[in-house]
Amino acid sequence: MSIVLGIDIGGSTTKIVGFDKQVLLGTLQVRAADQITSMYGAIGNFLRANGLKLGDISKIVLTGVGASFVDEDIYELPTYKVDEFQAIGYGGRRLAGLDRALVVSIGTGTAFVRADKENRHIGGSGVGGGTLVGLSSQLLETTSVDMIESLAIKGDIRNVDLMIRDIMNAETPLLPPQATAANFGNVKSDVRKEDMAIGLINMVFQTVGMLSVFACLNDDIKDVVVIGALAMLPQGKAILYTISKMYTGVRFTIPPNAVFATAIGATVPFLEATL
Numbered sequence: 001m002s003i004v005l006g007i008d009i010g011g012s013t014t015k016i017v018g019f020d021k022q023v024l025l026g027t028l029q030v031r032a033a034d035q036i037t038s039m040y041g042a043i044g045n046f047l048r049a050n051g052l053k054l055g056d057i058s059k060i061v062l063t064g065v066g067a068s069f070v071d072e073d074i075y076e077l078p079t080y081k082v083d084e085f086q087a088i089g090y091g092g093r094r095l096a097g098l099d100r101a102l103v104v105s106i107g108t109g110t111a112f113v114r115a116d117k118e119n120r121h122i123g124g125s126g127v128g129g130g131t132l133v134g135l136s137s138q139l140l141e142t143t144s145v146d147m148i149e150s151l152a153i154k155g156d157i158r159n160v161d162l163m164i165r166d167i168m169n170a171e172t173p174l175l176p177p178q179a180t181a182a183n184f185g186n187v188k189s190d191v192r193k194e195d196m197a198i199g200l201i202n203m204v205f206q207t208v209g210m211l212s213v214f215a216c217l218n219d220d221i222k223d224v225v226v227i228g229a230l231a232m233l234p235q236g237k238a239i240l241y242t243i244s245k246m247y248t249g250v251r252f253t254i255p256p257n258a259v260f261a262t263a264i265g266a267t268v269p270f271l272e273a274t275l
Contacts, residue, residue, distance in 0.1 A: 002058040006267035009066025014038040015263040016046045026050045027260045035066030063087040063266040082266040089119025091265025092225040095255035100221055106228035110208050127207045129230045139196050148197050152235050155198030162186040205236040209243040216250050226254045227261035
């Protein structure tokens with residue numbers, strides 16, 4: 001076997017994938033107190049989970065912020081690094097099966113990469129998963145994304161956001177009545193945690209979605225591929241769908257394995273055939 005491992009070393013979570021030629025063998029993510037421990041733990045767990053040995057691995061490819069802490073070959077295997085923005089572009093296009101796209105990676109913040117014949121980082125936003133977790137720690141008394149999601153299922157966005165229908169008596173095609181006029185503009189003193197949870201998710205995904213629309217306005221690329229762990233929130237998918245209905249030229253895609261897109265993208269230059 002000649003397996004390529006792709007490892008995305010994030011600030012708190014490490015994602016690892018393995019490819020045998022073009023075949024994805026498996027995915028795994030781990031958390032640890034520090035990034036190096038997380039990386040080695042991910043490798044060990046991945047090998048065990050997939051019945052592999054170190055001798056089956058031909059090379060290891062690193063990306064993500066934690067890759068900067070690694071200067072040596074891991075386990076004496078050939079070890080390479082791929083710039084995170086390049087990995088985001090490669091991974092998003094590959095998973096979505098597109099030749100060109102705007103790849104939006106929702107991590108702690110959000111990165112926007114125009115992926116075509118080359119991958120170009122066009123900007124970013126400080127609004128992302130870190131925003132959701134940080135505000136939830138104070139407003140919901142939890143930092144668990146699973147808990148935030150569970151609360152949001154029972155929430156009513158009308159109890160949090162000010163809607164267009166709340167401030168306008170006439171309808172306009174560009175501003176449907178249910179569109180948000182002001183995030184958290186309708187919060188009352190008796191607001192429930194469930195309502196705040198959906199409000200926080202709504203604010204993050206509306207920001208990401210609208211910045212994506214703005215990035216596509218003067219570009220012929222209209223496909224937006226959203227990746228990252230936060231992309232899998234069901235409420236987030238619904239919010240992006242609503243935005244796509246308002247701006248019909250823009251198409252949002254959240255591909256399978258979106259959580260592992262950057263780790264997958266790191267392997268692309270090292271596979272025998274790529275998109």
